[in-house]
Amino acid sequence: MPIRLTSQRTAILTIINGSSAHWDAESVLQALQQSGQRIGVATVYRTLAVLEEATLIGSVFINERKCYERIDKQQHDHLLCSQCGCIEEFCHPYIAVLQSEMAQAHGFVAHNHSLIIRGLCRDCQS
Amino acid sequence: MPIRLTSQRTAILTIINGSSAHWDAESVLQALQQSGQRIGVATVYRTLAVLEEATLIGSVFINERKCYERIDKQQHDHLLCSQCGCIEEFCHPYIAVLQSEMAQAHGFVAHNHSLIIRGLCRDCQS
DNA sequence: ATGTTTGCAAACGCTTTGCAACGTG
DNA sequence: CACGTTGCAAAGCGTTTGCAAACAT
Numbered sequence: 001m002p003i004r005l006t007s008q009r010t011a012i013l014t015i016i017n018g019s020s021a022h023w024d025a026e027s028v029l030q031a032l033q034q035s036g037q038r039i040g041v042a043t044v045y046r047t048l049a050v051l052e053e054a055t056l057i058g059s060v061f062i063n064e065r066k067c068y069e070r071i072d073k074q075q076h077d078h079l080l081c082s083q084c085g086c087i088e089e090f091c092h093p094y095i096a097v098l099q100s101e102m103a104q105a106h107g108f109v110a111h112n113h114s115l116i117i118r119g120l121c122r123d124c125q126s
Numbered sequence: 127m128p129i130r131l132t133s134q135r136t137a138i139l140t141i142i143n144g145s146s147a148h149w150d151a152e153s154v155l156q157a158l159q160q161s162g163q164r165i166g167v168a169t170v171y172r173t174l175a176v177l178e179e180a181t182l183i184g185s186v187f188i189n190e191r192k193c194y195e196r197i198d199k200q201q202h203d204h205l206l207c208s209q210c211g212c213i214e215e216f217c218h219p220y221i222a223v224l225q226s227e228m229a230q231a232h233g234f235v236a237h238n239h240s241l242i243i244r245g246l247c248r249d250c251q252s
Numbered sequence: 253a254t255g256t257t258t259g260c261a262a263a264c265g266c267t268t269t270g271c272a273a274c275g276t277g
Numbered sequence: 278c279a280c281g282t283t284g285c286a287a288a289g290c291g292t293t294t295g296c297a298a299a300c301a302t
Contacts, residue, residue: 004276004277006275042269042283061187064187079229079232088234092227094224102216105216106214108205108207108246108248109246111208112243112244114240115242116239117225117228117239118236118239119229119234129256130255130257131301131302132256132301166259168293168294169258
C-alpha cells in the first residue's frame with residue numbers, strides 16, 4: 001500500500017525539500033498556516049512520521065528536539081552554534097570508516113550514526 | 127556558593143558514579159525509591175541538573191531522551207543497539223582531530239561533540 | 253539564624269489518540 | 278465505494294514551577 005498523496009503531505013514535503021533548513025513540528029505548522037494551508041497539529045506530527053518512515057525526509061536531534069530535513073544529499077553531519085543556534089552541515093570521508101571500524105571492534109553491525117559538534121560560529125566568537 | 131550536601135544529592139551521585147550505566151530521570155527515581163530513599167520527582171530533575179551544571183555528572187541523548195552517566199573517564203562516544211538498547215562506549219583518538227578540523231573549516235570554535243553509532247550488537251544479529 | 257533545598261500538587265508544553273467527517277485511489 | 282487520512286478536542290506523558298515546611302551550614 002503506497003502512501004496516499006494528499007494536499008497536506010505534498011505541502012509538508014515541499015516545505016522540507018525546498019530548503020536546507022531543519023524543521024521541527026512547530027515550525028512546519030507555522031509555515032503552513034502562514035501560507036494559508038489549512039492543516040491541524042496532529043496531521044503535522046503524523047505526516048512527518050509517515051514521511052520519515054518512507055525515507056522521504058530525514059531527521060536529526062538538535063537541541064533536544066527532533067528536526068526534519070531534506071534527504072537528497074549524501075550523508076552528512078552537523079555543526080551547531082550553542083550561542084545563536086545556527087547550523088552548518090559537513091561531510092567527512094573518514095567518519096564512515098570510523099563508524100564501521102568502531103562497530104567491528106565491539107561486535108556490532110553499524111547502520112548509521114549521528115554526530116553533532118557544538119561550538120561557536122564565526123559571528124558568535126565576540 | 128558551593129552546592130549543599132543533602133542526602134538526596136549524595137544518593138543520586140552515588141547511584142550514577144557507582145555504575146557505568148546511563149540513567150534517565152525515571153530510572154534514577156525508581157532506583158532510589160526501591161532502595162528506600164524518600165525522594166520526589168522534582169528533586170530528581172532539579173538535582174540531576176545541578177550535578178550536571180557542576181560537572182559532577184555527564185549527559186548523553188539516547189533514544190530521544192536525556193541520560194546521565196558518570197564523568198570520571200576520558201571523553202568517549204557510544205554505540206547503541208537499536209534492537210535491545212544496549213550501549214557500548216568507545217574512544218577513538220581521531221574524533222578529536224576531526225572535531226577541530228571540521229570546526230575550523232567552517233569558522234567555528236568547537237567545544238564538544240556527541241557521536242552515536244546505531245546498529246546491531248553481537249547478540250542481536252540473529 | 254539564614255538562605256537553600258525539598259516534596260507535593262498543580263501547571264506546563266509537546267505529542268498522541270479517539271472519532272466522525274472527508275478525500276484519494 | 279472502501280478505506281486511508283484529516284481536524285478537532287481530549288488525553289497522555291515527561292518535565293517544570295510555586296510554595297510552605299525541612300534542612301544544611
